Amino acid sequence: MSSEGLSLRRVSGTLNRLGQKLEAINAQFDELDGAAKVLAERLEEHRQLLAKQCDHDEVWSSLLEDRFTSFETNLFFSYVIETLRCCHSQVVRKLPDLVSGLPTLASVLRRKIKNRRVDVAWESTLEELGLGGRDAKALCAFFVARGYEAEYYQAGQREKYSEDVEMLIRKVVRNHVLRDSLLRAVQVVEKGKAGDISTNPVEAEEKKPAISIRQQVCGAQD
Numbered sequence: 713m714s715s716e717g718l719s720l721r722r723v724s725g726t727l728n729r730l731g732q733k734l735e736a737i738n739a740q741f742d743e744l745d746g747a748a749k750v751l752a753e754r755l756e757e758h759r760q761l762l763a764k765q766c767d768h769d770e771v772w773s774s775l776l777e778d779r780f781t782s783f784e785t786n787l788f789f790s791y792v793i794e795t796l797r798c799c800h801s802q803v804v805r806k807l808p809d810l811v812s813g814l815p816t817l818a819s820v821l822r823r824k825i826k827n828r829r830v831d832v833a834w835e836s837t838l839e840e841l842g843l844g845g846r847d848a849k850a851l852c853a854f855f856v857a858r859g860y861e862a863e864y865y866q867a868g869q870r871e872k873y874s875e876d877v878e879m880l881i882r883k884v885v886r887n888h889v890l891r892d893s894l895l896r897a898v899q900v901v902e903k904g905k906a907g908d909i910s911t912n913p914v915e916a917e918e919k920k921p922a923i924s925i926r927q928q929v930c931g932a933q934d
Contacts (some may be wrong), residue, residue: 781925842906850893
């Protein structure tokens with residue numbers, strides 16, 4: 713065999729070995745990327761949980777610190793109680809066979825933790841009304857914190873204030889979560905469903921596309 717043939721065989725063998733090493737390295741990168749994505753998802757879930765808890769704590773702090781007039785408390789409470797009643801009635805309507813076990817909204821909130829059907833009915837009700845879980849928590853917090861001192865206004869009593877109540881909420885409610893939830897409650901009662909409230913939302917950070925570990929190390933595109 714000529715020296716040229718031997719040289720080509722050596723080069724080919726070397727290239728094959730390099731190719732195998734590159735495949736092994738790529739497999740390791742893929743494994744690291746997968747682990748990084750799982751970790752990122754878990755961290756994001758934890759961040760969202762902490763953010764929700766922080767929002768809920770701020771709602772309670774606001775309710776304990778803010779001083780509403782008797783009129784404001786009564787008016788807001790009336791819309792809160794009407795919205796919570798609506799949520800309860802919608803859930804019960806979806807679960808006629810469980811009516812006797814769901815006499816109050818509190819019973820719905822307790823049972824939805826362990827009963828999948830109740831949980832699905834609750835979530836679909838909130839969606840249909842244009843509400844979220846954060847809204848429900850904020851409205852329940854208002855009911856607990858201020859309900860004992862509030863007087864319920866009938867629809868006839870609220871009618872003359874219905875055009876100005878949203879402006880009043882925007883003016884006197886400082887906490888943005890509670891403010892948005894009260895505005896949605898007004899829309900549920902007056903219009904049947906909450907719409908876009910547009911109340912100075914906190915600007916969300918611009919999300920950048922995730923960069924894989926291979927891109928970070930090699931600077932190459934996947």
